[in-house]
Amino acid sequence: MLATPWICRSCLSRIARPLFRRHIRFQTTGAHTKSIPPALLTRARDIASAHQQLTDKLSDGFDTRAAKKLGEYSPIVNALGEWDKANESVTELTSLIHDSATDAELRSLASDDLSETRTQLAKASQSLITSLVPVHPFAHLPCLLEIRPGAGGSEAAIFAGDLFRMYQAFCNRNGFRTNLVKYENVNGTTEAGVPLSEAILEVENDNAYGVFRSEAGVHRVQRVPATETKGRTHTSAVSVHVLPSLQENSAAEQDFDDPESDYYIDLKEVKLEVMRASGAGGQHVNKTESAVRLTHIPTNTVVSMQDSRSQHKNKEKAWALLRARIAQSRREKREEEMANMRRSVIGVAKMGRGDKVRTYNWGQQRVTDHRSGTTVHDLDDVMEGGQTLENVMESVRGWLMERDVEALIADDDGTK
Amino acid sequence: MPRIPTALVRKAHAIDAFLPALLAPCRDMHAAQNELRWLREHVDKVAKARRARGDVLAKGALLQKLVKQRASGKPLQYLLGTEYFGNLVIGCRPGVLIPRADTAASITHLVGLLRNAQSIPPELRILDLCTGTGCIPLLVQHELYSARKDVDLRVLGVDISSKALKLSNDNLQRLRKGRNYVDRGKVQFIKADVLIDPFTDQMEGSMSLKAALNYKSQPPFWDILISNPPYISPSAYWKTTARSVRGFEPKLALVPPPTAKKNDTEQGDMFYPRLLEIARDVEAKVVLLEVADVEQALRVAQHARHLGIFDGVEIWREQPDASTEDAIEDDFAIVGNGNARSVLCWRGAGTLWLGKSATIPQEDDAQCLFRASECHFYGGAVRPGGSSHLDAQFDRKAFFGFPETPTLKR
Secondary structure (H helix, E strand, C coil): CCCCCCCCCCHHHHHHHCCCCCCCCCCCCCCCCCCCCCCHHHHHHHHHHHHHHHHHHHHHHCHHHHHHHHHHHHHHHHHHHHHHHHHHHHHHHHHHCCCCCCCCHHHHHHHHHHHHHHHHHHHHHHHHHHCCCCCCCCCCCCCCEEEECCCCCCHHHHHHHHHHHHHHHHHHHHHCCEEEEEEEECCCCCCCCCEEEEEEEEEEECCHHHHHHHCEEEEEEECCCHHHCCCCEEEEEEEEEECCCCCCCCCHHHHCCCCCCCCCCCCHHHEEEEEECCCCCHCCCCCCCEEEEEECEEEEEEEEEEECHHHHHHHHHHHHCCCCCCCHHHHHHHHHHHHHHHHCCCCCCCCCCHHHHEEEEEECCCCEEEEEEEEEECHHHCCCCHHHHHHHHHHHHHHHHHHHHHHHHHHHCCCC | CCCCCCCHHHHHHHHHCCHHHHHHHHHCCHHHHHHHHHHHHHHHHHHHHHHHHHCCCCCCHHHHHCCCHHCCCCHHHHHCCCCEEEEEEEEEECCCCCCHHHHHHHHHHHHHHHCCCCCCCCCEEEEEEEECCCCHHHHHHHHHHHCCCCCCCEEEEEEHHHHHHHHHHHHHHHHCCCCHHHCCCCCEECCCCCCCCCCCCCCCCCCCCHHHHHCCCCCCCCEEEEEEEEECHHHHHHCCCCHHHHHHCCHCCCCCCCCCCCHHHHHHHHHHHHHHHHHHHCCCCCEEEECCCCCHHHHHHHHHHHHHHCCEEEEEEEEECCCCCCEEEECCCEEEEEEEEEEEEEEECCHHCCCCCCCCEEEEEEEHHHHHHHHCCCCCCCCCCCCHHHHHHHHHHHHHHCCCCCCCCC
C-alpha cells in the first residue's frame, strides 16, 4: 500500500505526462535544397555556353560590353564548375560502392569519402543558386526607414517610438551611420518621450537597402499598454516603409538624368510651391515661413518639408524624398506586373502592404516573423536591436532569396 | 487683422505653454510650432556653447525671454541673429534690414543666367547699391564661384549706414572661414550716399558714390549693377508693411527720405532715376533693381526705356525660375510666378551674358548717350528709336560718314 491514503490530481496527471517534453518542429525554414531544380541548371548551362562564346570573342578583340557581361557571368560559371566536379565524384563513389567487383577495403574508404563529398555537393549547389539569383537592383543603396503608427491609437504611437529606438539601436550596434530626416511626435514637436506620429530615419551606409529591405511591412504588437488601466492585452500595428535613398554623393547620381531610371523625374511634371505670406511680400514683410511643397503631378505624390529655417535645405530634402517615393512606387508597379504574370505559374504569397509581417508579443516574450516562420523568445534583446534581431532579419532575407529563386524558376518555365 | 480664435489658443496651450504667445506674431499654428522649435534649437545651441566655456545657463529663462520678445513682434531673425539667404547663413542685427527670400530668388536666377554665359569678361565687376547686410555680394560670389572657375569677381557693396557696413564686413569675415574660394576675387564694402548728385556742391556728411569710388581707389566702370533700394512709399509704409517690419526694422532701409514737392508715389520711386543714372555713368551692361509691385515695376521699366540706353527691359516676379508662360504688359515681358519683384535691364555685351536676343538694333554707346541727353532736352517727349531730325543728322554725318540717302531732303 502507499504511505499516503490519496494522491492529488495534479500529481497524477504529472506522472501521466512524460518527464521531458519532446520538441517537435512543426514548420521548417531551413529547407536546404540538396538538388538543383532542373530549370535553374539548364539556365546555368546556357550561361556557361554564353560565357565560352564571349571568351572566344574577347580573345579576338576587346569589347567593353562583352567584358562586362563576362565579369557578370564568371561567378556563375565557377560555381557551376564546382558543382559539376562534386556531382561527378559523388556518382563515381556511389558506383564504386555498388559495384560488386570492388574489394571490401576500397568500399569502406569510398563510403567514408562519400559523406564528405555529399556535403561538398550541397555547398556547391547552394552557392550556385545564390550566384544565379539576381541581386536586388537597389540593394547597394542607402535607405530611408519610415515608421508610422497604424491601427491602435496612442498605443500604436508608443510602439512606433519603441520600433524607432530599436532600429536606431540596431544601427548603432552594427555601425550603420544614420541621419534623422524627420521626427515628429503626436504633438507636432520633436521632443522625445512623447508617442511618435512619424519618423524618417536615413541609413547612410551602402548596402543598407539590402539589409533593411526585409523590414518593410506591418509590425504587430500584442501587449498590455502603459495607458491601459484594466490590464487587458491590446493588439496594435505600426507600418514600416523601407525606401532606397538616393543622395547626391551616392553612386547612382547620374541616373537622375537618365529617363530610363526609376529616379528620373521630369522637372516640368513637378509643381514647386513655396509657402509665402499673402499680400505685398518683399520689404513689406519678414516672414519666417520656409516650408516647401513639391507635387508630382502625374502620380499626385505630395511631399512637404518645413523642418529647417532654410528654404534651400527644405527644398533639397523634399526633392530627395520625392525621388525616393516615386522610384519606390514605380518599382512596386513593375513588381506588381511581374507578380501578376507569375501568379498563374506558382502561388507566390506576395508580400503586400496590408499583411502583417511580424508580431511582437510581450506576454510570451516572443517575436515571430510570419514570412520566414521564425520565432525567437528573447524579446528584450530584439527591442534593444541586438543579435536576436539580426537573426530574425537574416531569416527573412533567406526567405526573400528563396522567393526570388522560385520566381526565377517560374520565369524560366513561363518562357518555355 | 482678424482675432485669433479662442479654440486655437486653447489648442496651442495644450501642446505647449509657450505656443499661445507665439500665435500673436505668427497667426498660424504651424508657423508658431516651427518658430518655437527653432527658438528651442537656438537655446540649446547657446547653452552648449556656454557649457563649453565652463559657464552655465538657465535654458528655461532664456527661452521664456526670447518667446516674450517674439510675442512683442520682434523678428525671429533678430532674436536668432541669422537668416538664410539662398544657401548662405547671413548674420542679422537690429538696425539693418533682414534679407528677404524674394531677393535671394532673383539673385540666384540672375547668377544662373550668368553661369551659362560664354563670353564673360575675365574680371567681372558687380556693384551692389544699398547692400545692407551684404547678402547680395556674398550670395553672388558664392553662387558664381561654385559653378565657374574661369571668372574673377570684384564685388563692391555700398551703403549709407555705418551699422550696415559693420555688419556686412562681419558677414564677410564669417563666410571667409572654412571656404577656399573667398581668396579669389574681392568683396568690399564702402560707405556712400547714392542719392547725392556728384555735380552739386558737396555738403557736410556722406560722400557721393562717385567721390567715394575715387577716394577708395575703386574702378569707375562696373559690369553689373544690382540694387535693393528703399522702395516703399510713405502711405504704403503705414498701410501694407507688417507690424514687425514697421516696429523693428530700420525705416531708412524701407522708405526713401522725405523730400518737398513730391507726391506719395514719386517719393516711393525716388531712388530709381538716380540708380539708372548711376548705371549709365558706370557703364553697367546689366542692371537688376528690386521693386515693390507690378505698378512700380512698370514705372521703373518705362523710365529705363525712356533713358534710351538699354537694349531690353524685363520684369521678374518672385519666382523668376518658375516655368510659366510669359505675360506681356506695356511691351514688357513679365517672367515667373508671384508678385512682380524686380526689373532687369541689359545692353551691349550684357545681352549675350544673359542669353537674350537683342530687341533693339545695337547702337554705339556715345550715340545712345547723345539721344538720352536729347530726351532730357525735350522732357522725354522724343521716344528712342523714333528718328528725329537731329538724330538722323548725327547718325550719318558726325559719326559714321554714311553717304546721304537721296530720299532725305535737306
